[in-house]
Amino acid sequence: xxxxSQTPKYLVTQMGNDKSIKCEQNLGHDxxxxxxxxxxxxxxxxxxxxxxxxxxxxxxxxxxxxxxxxKAHLNLHINSLxxxxxxxxxxxxxxxxxxxxxxLHFGNGTRLxxx
Amino acid sequence: AQTVTQSQPxxxxxEAETVTLSCTYDTSESNYYLFWYxxxxxxxxxxxxxxxxxxxxxxxxxxxxxxxxxxAKSFSLKISDSQLGDTAMYFCAPTRPGSQGNLIFGKGTKxxxxx
Numbered sequence: 001x002x003x004x005s006q007t008p009k010y011l012v013t014q015m016g017n018d019k020s021i022k023c024e025q026n027l028g029h030d031x032x033x034x035x036x037x038x039x040x041x042x043x044x045x046x047x048x049x050x051x052x053x054x055x056x057x058x059x060x061x062x063x064x065x066x067x068x069x070x071k072a073h074l075n076l077h078i079n080s081l082x083x084x085x086x087x088x089x090x091x092x093x094x095x096x097x098x099x100x101x102x103x104l105h106f107g108n109g110t111r112l113x114x115x
Numbered sequence: 116a117q118t119v120t121q122s123q124p125x126x127x128x129x130e131a132e133t134v135t136l137s138c139t140y141d142t143s144e145s146n147y148y149l150f151w152y153x154x155x156x157x158x159x160x161x162x163x164x165x166x167x168x169x170x171x172x173x174x175x176x177x178x179x180x181x182x183x184x185x186x187a188k189s190f191s192l193k194i195s196d197s198q199l200g201d202t203a204m205y206f207c208a209p210t211r212p213g214s215q216g217n218l219i220f221g222k223g224t225k226x227x228x229x230x
Contacts, residue, residue, distance in 0.1 A: 033217070041154075041204055043220040045211075056217055090160060101148050101167065104218060106160035 003027050006091045006107035013081055014115055020077045021110045023091030031055075031096040032074035033104065034066060037088040049074055050096050081114045088112070117142055119221035121207055127227040128197045135182075136192045136224045138207030144168075147210045149183070149190045150218060155203040163205070166190065197228045 006023040013019050025032065033056075034046040047066045048056035054066070063079045078085060088109045095102040119140045128134035140149075151163040166174045166183050173181050178198075182191045190209070194201055204225050208218040 041223050043206065045217055045219075048217055088158065092160075101165075103150055103162045103165055104160075105162075109158045109160075111158075 004091055004093055004105050004107040006089075006110055008110060009108065010111050010113075012113045012115065015081055015083060017081050018077070018079045019081060019112070020075055021089055021091075021112075022073070022075045023107055024073050025091075025093040025105070026072065027093055027095075027105060029093040029095050029102075029105070030071050031094050032068065032071070033092040033094075034074065034076050035090040035092060035106075037090060037109070039087070043090070047074075047076075078112075081112075083114050086112055086114045117209070117211060117219050119207055119209060119219050121205075121221035121224050123224045124222070125225045125227070127229055128194075130197055130199060130228055130230050132197055133193060133195045134197055134226065136194075136205050136207075136226065138190045138192070138221055140188050140190065140207070140209045140219075140221075142188065142209060149181075149210075150208045151179075151181070151190075151192045152206045152208060152220075153201075153203045154206065154223075155200075160206075164192065194226075199228050199230060202226060202228045 004025045031050045033048045037043045049068045052068045065077045068074045090109045091107040092104040147168045149166045153161045164176045178195045180193045204223045206223045207221040211217040
């Protein structure tokens with residue numbers, strides 16, 4: 001009965017490879033997000049989708065491509081991985097609201113290590 | 116750009132005592148929401164408490180309460196009767212203006228509760 005689930009939990013790969021992280025939520029939310037947490041624990045928004053439409057795209061290299069097949073899923077594909085991509089990636093969801101009163105519900109994170 | 120400042124990178128408290136974590140932020144909005152999230156060593160992001168900026172009354176959730184000073188743009192978290200399980204990173208996060216719920220996170224305060 002996990003609310004926001006992301007896979008895999010850990011991902012170790014070599015530079016130059018392409019990898020994907022999957023995220024699914026069963027909360028009925030219509031907004032989903034990807035956040036990146038660096039080695040200093042700083043959390044920064046990468047993307048946000050509302051009802052499958054991209055609404056936030058922070059200054060993220062175009063090697064990162066989110067895909068939302070439906071409002072319950074938001075996957076993250078990363079091409080040509082670099083050492084600096086090593087981080088923990090969190091998927092989150094919320095009920096959309098102009099006021100912003102709906103809290104984010106987070107997945108457990110994917111620790112990506114690029115060697 | 117909106118900024119969030121958590122001026123205490125690390126804090127420690129004895130079990131059963133009270134501790135206050137500080138947070139200040141910068142916003143041009145008049146209505147917004149503020150959140151505190153907790154991230155224990157398990158890496159999960161857990162909502163601790165939420166405050167609506169148009170409400171003068173400070174939010175409380177069991178042992179957790181906030182001191183919200185809107186004019187000063189200050190949103191501190193008080194933890195009473197600290198427990199070992201409160202050991203975690205704590206992140207302050209106001210909503211980003213016009214973002215339909217997107218949060219801007221502070222850099223976090225690492226809290227250690229000592230027996």
